[in-house]
Amino acid sequence: MTTTASPPTGAGNVRRGGTLYFGDPGMWSWVLHRITGVLTFFFLFVHVLDTALVRVSPSTYDEVIASYKTPLVNLLEVGLVGAVLYHALNGLRVMLVDFWSKGPRYQRQMLWGIVVIWLLVMIPGTYFMLERTISELFGGA
Amino acid sequence: MAESTTAIALDRPRSPRRPAARRSNFELYSWLFMRISGLALVVLVLGHLFIMNILDGGVHRINFAFVAGRWSSPFWQFWDLLMLWLAQLHGGNGLRTIIDDYARKGSTRFWLKMLLYVSMAVILVLGTLVIFTFDPNI
Ligand code: HEM
Ligand code: HEM
Numbered sequence: 001m002t003t004t005a006s007p008p009t010g011a012g013n014v015r016r017g018g019t020l021y022f023g024d025p026g027m028w029s030w031v032l033h034r035i036t037g038v039l040t041f042f043f044l045f046v047h048v049l050d051t052a053l054v055r056v057s058p059s060t061y062d063e064v065i066a067s068y069k070t071p072l073v074n075l076l077e078v079g080l081v082g083a084v085l086y087h088a089l090n091g092l093r094v095m096l097v098d099f100w101s102k103g104p105r106y107q108r109q110m111l112w113g114i115v116v117i118w119l120l121v122m123i124p125g126t127y128f129m130l131e132r133t134i135s136e137l138f139g140g141a
Numbered sequence: 142m143a144e145s146t147t148a149i150a151l152d153r154p155r156s157p158r159r160p161a162a163r164r165s166n167f168e169l170y171s172w173l174f175m176r177i178s179g180l181a182l183v184v185l186v187l188g189h190l191f192i193m194n195i196l197d198g199g200v201h202r203i204n205f206a207f208v209a210g211r212w213s214s215p216f217w218q219f220w221d222l223l224m225l226w227l228a229q230l231h232g233g234n235g236l237r238t239i240i241d242d243y244a245r246k247g248s249t250r251f252w253l254k255m256l257l258y259v260s261m262a263v264i265l266v267l268g269t270l271v272i273f274t275f276d277p278n279i
Pocket of ligand 2: 033034036037038040041044084087088089090091092094095175176178179180182183186187228229231232233234235236238239
């Protein structure tokens with residue numbers, strides 16, 4: 001990591017974006033990368049088990065998959081997609097820092113870049129993922 | 142005195158009885174693997190999520206018949222197989238690093254890793270079998 005937490009010794013730290021209470025954005029991007037990676041790994045464990053139900057019987061599989069369509073789980077899916085998307089984008093950023101000669105110099109700009117891309121994908125994405133659930137919940141009929 | 146001097150004077154790398162080399166390139170390869178697999182997973186997993194959650198009807202159209210339709214094509218079978226192995230090895234390798242980072246006691250580390258490796262093996266074998274033995278007429 002290029003962003004080791006350094007004690008706040010002067011105004012210089014404020015310019016770097018790190019304060020005693022918030023830390024450097026680079027550190028938070030790494031913490032989030034770790035959390036989203038672990039979360040996805042645990043999801044995958046459950047997901048392979050639920051997919052394996054296709055070997056039990058069609059109706060067993062359909063019953064369990066029906067839970068993916070309930071409002072609460074539907075919302076959790078948006079969270080999962082957001083987590084995987086962040087992990088993927090930040091992973092690409094880490095690779096650019098490692099392999100691209102100008103990567104380290106632009107790592108901060110790339111962090112804001114992935115925030116923008118994440119929002120651009122997640123805003124319409126959330127709409128499409130929840131459209132049906134919301135219209136069924138509030139649209140009546 | 143002379144004895145110990147000779148012992149010290151022995152150049153370690155030339156000593157015939159130096160301990161077997163414990164250095165390996167494993168961590169380098171694992172670092173590289175995280176990046177190469179990550180690149181492939183961008184396409185595989187983000188593509189999977191887009192198809193499953195957004196494309197025509199998203200999650201609401203998923204059922205046994207849907208899976209049967211997809212796995213009748215070797216393309217999607219291969220896609221899922223590759224995604225299974227890469228995600229499992231990438232995520233498992235990441236978790237190994239995390240265990241090393243946070244587990245302080247040697248025994249805790251050992252048992253957490255055993256748990257990790259066993260669960261990885263179970264998921265890899267089960268997921269692979271499910272793809273290869275899938276029967277649409279069950
Ligand atoms: C809510 C989001 C998700 C939904 C609705 C979903 C849906 C599905 C479905 C219907 C299948 C059955 C096979 C097929 O039709 O291709 C499947 C298989 C699979 N999915 Fe997902 N998926 C989701 C997220 C993920 C994520 C995030 C990952 C990777 C980390 C993933 C990895 C896999 C793998 C590896 C298989 C093959 C399982 C096997 O070999 O038995 N999925 N998924
Ligand atoms: C979608 C594409 C993905 C990309 C581009 C990606 C990229 C990366 C990279 C480059 C690293 C290494 C970070 C470092 O060395 O500092 C990493 C770590 C990790 N990834 Fe992924 N990854 C992806 C998908 C996944 C999936 C599907 C899972 C879960 C099954 C996962 C779980 C993890 C974990 C647990 C770590 C370790 C985190 C840490 O040590 O802090 N990743 N990823």
